[in-house]
Amino acid sequence: MSDRELYCDNCQGVQQFETPPCVDGHGVDCPELVCTRCGNALLIATFTFHAPRLARSEQRAPARRAA
Numbered sequence: 001m002s003d004r005e006l007y008c009d010n011c012q013g014v015q016q017f018e019t020p021p022c023v024d025g026h027g028v029d030c031p032e033l034v035c036t037r038c039g040n041a042l043l044i045a046t047f048t049f050h051a052p053r054l055a056r057s058e059q060r061a062p063a064r065r066a067a
Contacts, residue, residue, distance in 0.1 A: 004033065010040040017042060 008015040015037045022030035033042040 006033065006042065008035045008038065008040055008042075010038045011035060 004017045005014050006017045007013070008017070015035050017033040017035055019028060019030045020032060020034050022032070024030070031044045033044060034040070035042070
């Protein structure tokens with residue numbers, strides 16, 4: 001089990017968190033953590049995503065027109 005110090009919302013302070021035994025096969029890289037003081041669970045998002053790109057017509061500012 002690996003230990004980390006993170007902020008616990010339930011305890012309202014920095015507490016020791018540990019990785020519980022992982023049944024999904026992640027091992028020490030398991031995204032689930034448990035507060036050792038209160039048992040509050042925490043999930044660490046370990047994925048990245050790419051923001052969608054705007055079409056070329058949406059990237060340019062609209063042209064101004066004289067009144």
